[in-house]
Amino acid sequence: MPRVLHIEDDPRNRLLVRKLLTADGLEVIDAPDGLEGVRLALAQRPDLVLVDINIPGLDGYEVTLRLRNEAGLRGVPIVAITAEGERETSFAVGCDGFLQKPIDARSFARQIRDYLEGRRENTAGTDTGERLRMQSGRIVAHLETKVAELSAANERLRDMDRLRTAFYRNVSHELATPLTPIVGYLRMLIDGELGEVQTPQKKALRAMDDCVRRLRASLDNLVDVTGLETGKMRFFNRDYDFLDTVRRAIAQHADAIAERHITLVEELPHGPIPAYGDSDRLHRAILQLLDNAVKYCPEEGSIGIAVWETESTCEVLIADTGPGVPQDRVERIFEPFFQVDGSPTRAHGGVGVGLAIVRRVARGLGGDVRVQPGAQLGHTVFPGAAFVLSVARHAPTVVADARIGS
DSSP: OOEEEEEOSOHHHHHHHHHHHHTTTOEEEEESSHHHHHHHHHHHOOSEEEEESSOSSSOHHHHHHHHHTOGGGTTSOEEEEESSOOHHHHHHTTOSEEEESSOOTTTHHHHHHHHHTTOOOOOOOOHHHHHHHHHHHHHHHHHHHHHHHHHHHHHHHHHHHHHHHHHHHHHHHHHHHHHHHHHHHHHHHHTTTTSOOOHHHHHHHHHHHHHHHHHHHHHHHHHHHHHHHHTEEOOOOEEEEHHHHHHHHHHHTHHHHHHTTOEEEEEOOSSOOEEEEOHHHHHHHHHHHHHHHHHHSOTTOEEEEEEEEOSSEEEEEEEESSOOOOGGGTTGGGSTTOOSSOSTTOSSOOOSOHHHHHHHHHHHTTOEEEEEEEEEETTEEEEEEEEEEEEESBOOOSOEEOOTTO
């Protein structure tokens, strides 16, 4: 039974060709890309090769050059099949025939039989052309090796990505489990539920509570990174008050702001700003922006917060009097793990995922986040970074694709 190797990346086309040729008594083996096609041709020694020109890895021209350089395949007819391709180029690289897509199902099997029985359309086989094809074939053989190496390296990187995601998930779980009772008992001690606590002890407990909160925030970020890596960040949407969400985030940073003698300049409207979305994720995103502002604002500096609404969005601006972000790094700060100062001796902590998560949350809630060079609230000028986070007033109710780099 004659054997046909069909190299085609579209599975629907592979299925059609297989049905047409097997019904005519031919055996069909197929490959989804050029590298696999070359491998199968060398291993299976087909009686005819049918190759699509536009395939990944090595294209149809390169596959033909590669196979024409193999002594064991010299007499095997190679037929190019493509929706877009040059007949003369196909013949120049060594193809014996050329079929245009879409194929004619009624005559296709007969055409393939003709090539198996000796039909050849390419009659341009001069000595010079043959030498050129042999030299090109050697070049493509080298290219094949390099493409195979890159494909293997890319697969290893994908494996490492999967392992890294699993690591984030497992570490987050293992650390969060023992942290839960620590948080609970600390709160009970601070509130005096386990007995009277003296002032110096309360001070120590509050310091511990602050450290635990920071650790918990880092763990939450790790969990979110897992969602970003897998491309799924789940949002649990409900009615909420955007202004109240901002106020709660401000209140959570009140101690840190007071401790560094930072002046807070607010432009907040009166009354609620009703919206629909995941207020918990939004709250954590605003906390992250405030944390950055407190971190980079100098002592006795100022932080500005403004809230406004449009017909379709709710927006919050958070600005500070810190050094700002260099213009050439404005977009990069939203990349996961990137830090403006990534040196081991940097003045500020963090692992570089906070702003990436903020952007994915904002986009998952139908908005975005941007950074601008400074802002002014009232009479106060903020020359540092000014972040504007916006969300849709009616966020989508589906699971958002929040893959890193999207």
